[in-house]
Amino acid sequence: MGVDNFKEIAKLAKQSSKKLATLANDIKNKALLNIAEELENNKQAIFEANKKDLGSAQSLLESGEISKSVYNRLKLDENKMRDMIQGIIDIYELENPIGKILMQRSLDTGLILTKISCPIGVLGIIFEARPDVITQISALAIKSSNAVILKGGKESAQTNKTIMDVIQKALDKTEGFPKNAITQVFTREDVSQMLEQDKFIDLIIPRGGNNLVKFVKENTKIPVLGHADGICHIFVDEFADYEKAKRIVVDAKTQYPSACNSVETLLVHRKFSYKDELYKSLEESGIELIFSPESWHIEYSDTKLAVKEVESVEDAIEHINEFSSGHTESIITEDRENAQKFMAAVDSAGVYHNVSTRFADGFRYGFGAEVGISTNKTHARGPVGLDGLTIYKYTLQGNGDIVKDYAEGNKQFKHKDLV
Amino acid sequence: MGVDNFKEIAKLAKQSSKKLATLANDIKNKALLNIAEELENNKQAIFEANKKDLGSAQSLLESGEISKSVYNRLKLDENKMRDMIQGIIDIYELENPIGKILMQRSLDTGLILTKISCPIGVLGIIFEARPDVITQISALAIKSSNAVILKGGKESAQTNKTIMDVIQKALDKTEGFPKNAITQVFTREDVSQMLEQDKFIDLIIPRGGNNLVKFVKENTKIPVLGHADGICHIFVDEFADYEKAKRIVVDAKTQYPSACNSVETLLVHRKFSYKDELYKSLEESGIELIFSPESWHIEYSDTKLAVKEVESVEDAIEHINEFSSGHTESIITEDRENAQKFMAAVDSAGVYHNVSTRFADGFRYGFGAEVGISTNKTHARGPVGLDGLTIYKYTLQGNGDIVKDYAEGNKQFKHKDLV
Numbered sequence: 001m002g003v004d005n006f007k008e009i010a011k012l013a014k015q016s017s018k019k020l021a022t023l024a025n026d027i028k029n030k031a032l033l034n035i036a037e038e039l040e041n042n043k044q045a046i047f048e049a050n051k052k053d054l055g056s057a058q059s060l061l062e063s064g065e066i067s068k069s070v071y072n073r074l075k076l077d078e079n080k081m082r083d084m085i086q087g088i089i090d091i092y093e094l095e096n097p098i099g100k101i102l103m104q105r106s107l108d109t110g111l112i113l114t115k116i117s118c119p120i121g122v123l124g125i126i127f128e129a130r131p132d133v134i135t136q137i138s139a140l141a142i143k144s145s146n147a148v149i150l151k152g153g154k155e156s157a158q159t160n161k162t163i164m165d166v167i168q169k170a171l172d173k174t175e176g177f178p179k180n181a182i183t184q185v186f187t188r189e190d191v192s193q194m195l196e197q198d199k200f201i202d203l204i205i206p207r208g209g210n211n212l213v214k215f216v217k218e219n220t221k222i223p224v225l226g227h228a229d230g231i232c233h234i235f236v237d238e239f240a241d242y243e244k245a246k247r248i249v250v251d252a253k254t255q256y257p258s259a260c261n262s263v264e265t266l267l268v269h270r271k272f273s274y275k276d277e278l279y280k281s282l283e284e285s286g287i288e289l290i291f292s293p294e295s296w297h298i299e300y301s302d303t304k305l306a307v308k309e310v311e312s313v314e315d316a317i318e319h320i321n322e323f324s325s326g327h328t329e330s331i332i333t334e335d336r337e338n339a340q341k342f343m344a345a346v347d348s349a350g351v352y353h354n355v356s357t358r359f360a361d362g363f364r365y366g367f368g369a370e371v372g373i374s375t376n377k378t379h380a381r382g383p384v385g386l387d388g389l390t391i392y393k394y395t396l397q398g399n400g401d402i403v404k405d406y407a408e409g410n411k412q413f414k415h416k417d418l419v
Numbered sequence: 420m421g422v423d424n425f426k427e428i429a430k431l432a433k434q435s436s437k438k439l440a441t442l443a444n445d446i447k448n449k450a451l452l453n454i455a456e457e458l459e460n461n462k463q464a465i466f467e468a469n470k471k472d473l474g475s476a477q478s479l480l481e482s483g484e485i486s487k488s489v490y491n492r493l494k495l496d497e498n499k500m501r502d503m504i505q506g507i508i509d510i511y512e513l514e515n516p517i518g519k520i521l522m523q524r525s526l527d528t529g530l531i532l533t534k535i536s537c538p539i540g541v542l543g544i545i546f547e548a549r550p551d552v553i554t555q556i557s558a559l560a561i562k563s564s565n566a567v568i569l570k571g572g573k574e575s576a577q578t579n580k581t582i583m584d585v586i587q588k589a590l591d592k593t594e595g596f597p598k599n600a601i602t603q604v605f606t607r608e609d610v611s612q613m614l615e616q617d618k619f620i621d622l623i624i625p626r627g628g629n630n631l632v633k634f635v636k637e638n639t640k641i642p643v644l645g646h647a648d649g650i651c652h653i654f655v656d657e658f659a660d661y662e663k664a665k666r667i668v669v670d671a672k673t674q675y676p677s678a679c680n681s682v683e684t685l686l687v688h689r690k691f692s693y694k695d696e697l698y699k700s701l702e703e704s705g706i707e708l709i710f711s712p713e714s715w716h717i718e719y720s721d722t723k724l725a726v727k728e729v730e731s732v733e734d735a736i737e738h739i740n741e742f743s744s745g746h747t748e749s750i751i752t753e754d755r756e757n758a759q760k761f762m763a764a765v766d767s768a769g770v771y772h773n774v775s776t777r778f779a780d781g782f783r784y785g786f787g788a789e790v791g792i793s794t795n796k797t798h799a800r801g802p803v804g805l806d807g808l809t810i811y812k813y814t815l816q817g818n819g820d821i822v823k824d825y826a827e828g829n830k831q832f833k834h835k836d837l838v
Contacts, residue, residue: 018766021763021766105784202796225797241819244818251822255826350812365526365532377539378642391797391798392800393766393769394768394770394779394800395762396772396774397771397773398771398773399773400663401775402671403675403783413785
């Protein structure tokens with residue numbers, strides 16, 4: 001899909017989004033079931049396409065152009081396919097997020113204001129080598145009545161193309177489902193074009209490394225939802241339980257070191273009696289501890305952990321509010337007051353007490369699925385599920401009501417909440 | 420306040436915002452009462468400063484550099500001052516928007532997720548010649564625990580400065596209220612600097628003309644809340660009641676023609692029996708009707724009204740979704756089905772039935788006050804009150820919980836909603 005076409009794609013997506021906005025929930029759900037069914041029916045074709053991508057990736061892996069973890073994320077097998085299909089069924093089972101009455105208020109007799117959830121419009125998704133993102137995002141977009149334009153990584157181009165063909169086939173056979181709701185683009189130029197189409201695209205979600213997210217944020221006027229860094233902190237307070245501290249830090253650092261919700265900096269209260277034992281046991285768990293200020297800025301995505309000793313909970317809060325990327329932080333303490341102070345004052349999407357930072361995830365939060373994790377301070381924060389793909393509008397129902405009557409004092413508002 | 424200082428101001432505002440985030444509601448309310456009291460005590464000084472601004476504005480008015488309506492908005496009198504003070508009391512009386520539990524869910528036994536409202540951080544407000552904006556925005560910022568940097572129009576510089584001095588005096592005597600929560604800047608260079616400080620400023624709200632809002636949106640990476648155009652539509656359906664149609668269109672066009680929620684384009688169903696009578700009566704009300712396609716793009720802010728005849732409600736919806744700025748649109752009809760179709764399919768912040776578009780306003784909606792009206796598709800839409808100045812964070816309370824237990828199947832999530 002070349003540059004010339006992108007604007008047309010975006011325009012068609014916008015037109016489609018208007019139809020999606022009023023689409024019956026039954027049709028959306030039928031589309032999801034059809035996609036699940038077609039994926040099951042066509043999984044061999046998808047595996048074959050994936051083998052081609054893996055073949056090309058093999059040489060990139062050998063030459064060091066991609067990492068082993070990128071290679072692994074690219075690979076689709078029966079298990080992943082089952083999860084992909086189950087993920088669509090899970091979204092099918094979620095409540096319709098559109099048309100919910102969020103507030104209803106009588107402004108005066110017979111003048112009823114209603115705040116009602118509606119889709120955002122057109123989403124632009126840029127993701128790297130994880131073909132399972134396509135089905136997940138497509139399903140979330142369908143359920144939330146948004147149109148979506150997807151741009152995947154070139155490493156998974158064959159797989160992505162085949163999956164998208166299957167999705168299109170499923171949508172084509174869903175009666176009443178609008179055309180052009182889900183489109184895929186492939187080139188680098190498409191990304192540049194996507195970032196420019198603020199007339200047609202309402203929200204960009206980059207899913208990938210730090211560099212991708214930063215590039216997107218710096219090159220578009222369209223709102224961007226996501227997170228560049230994941231510099232998460234754990235603060236082991238003076239009043240921490242040693243066993244809990246050890247168990248939580250090991251989990252947060254080693255359970256999946258390259259995840260964005262893994263801990264990167266450990267803050268330890270100088271008066272914590274077991275601090276030396278803690279350091280020792282972390283090292284025994286294979287964690288490399290780094291005691292230098294340069295490390296406070298770094299997302300290692302590895303089994304390395306920056307360590308800093310602090311004087312107080314206030315000191316820890318200040319460090320976090322200065323160095324954190326606003327993702328997720330946890331305090332380990334048996335002191336309820338310190339925990340409350342920490343959770344109130346730390347300005348991050350997730351603030352935890354006696355829990356591993358690794359819980360920051362849409363599935364673990366019970367959202368069914370997530371489009372990503374946001375460190376924004378507006379719209380949506382933390383793991384973003386269906387709710388983050390909606391906005392609202394206000395309807396006002398009257399019977400010839402005019403403002404002049406109120407401006408001139410002939411009538412007075414009698415605001416009364418109904419819902 | 421020069422360019423060199425701006426970054427420092429923004430940094431101090433950010434520090435202050437961290438203190439505001441945990442400030443007791445009592446202190447915020449005391450600050451609001453103190454501001455109301457000090458405004459009352461110092462109103463003569465404010466009126467005198469305002470006279471100086473009006474003196475300078477007089478010559479700008481005569482030379483045509485500012486309009487009569489700008490001059491009028493600049494003017495403060497006893498009535499406006501009473502409204503300003505009452506506006507602060509109204510915000511004082513509103514519920515604390517911070518610390519609200521928006522959702523609470525047990526992820527597993529003893530593992531409790533809570534979604535809790537919190538402030539956004541630092542707001543940057545750019546406004547034109549309306550000094551009453553300062554007290555309104557300052558009060559909203561205080562109540563919502565946000566720090567704010569205000570940049571007013573140069574026409575009202577003396578008035579703005581005096582009002583801000585009064586506010587600072589009131590805050591200084593409010594025990595426990597943090598320093599640097601509310602700051603004012605004055606120069607054009609301050610605006611450029613403000614738009615660059617994405618590290619310290621979390622949300623920009625431009626309140627003013629189309630050009631200001633467009634300039635801001637095009638020159639910052641910080642999220643912007645507002646609306647550039649206000650091209651609102653009224654659709655008079657085939658099944659409209661003639662008297663209601665006339666009454667509503669006259670109100671929406673003439674009650675305050677320069678307001679952003681005034682109607683700019685009238686769509687009339689070709690089969691509406693009274694269309695000629697309607698046109699005639701609108702002209703008799705002093706409205707100039709313009710029947711040309713060029714007018715569909717124009718926000719007249721005057722008693723001019725673009726008119727287009729359409730074939731159907733679908734045709735009207737299509738026109739609106741193409742030409743509207745997404746602010747507010749109204750259908751006039753006695754046909755419930757057409758009304759519902761219109762309200763579901765029109766993609767604007769406000770979609771009305773048998774009501775004047777002039778109702779699109781935070782006070783009329785019962786929000787107590789508004790920071791502005793947003794045509795964004797993310798974060799906040801329509802009139803934005805205290806809620807639009809908040810975001811949320813997730814707290815997670817556990818007792819040594821780690822993800823490994825769930826990843827390895829030793830434990831299963833039992834998502835159960837508590838609130």
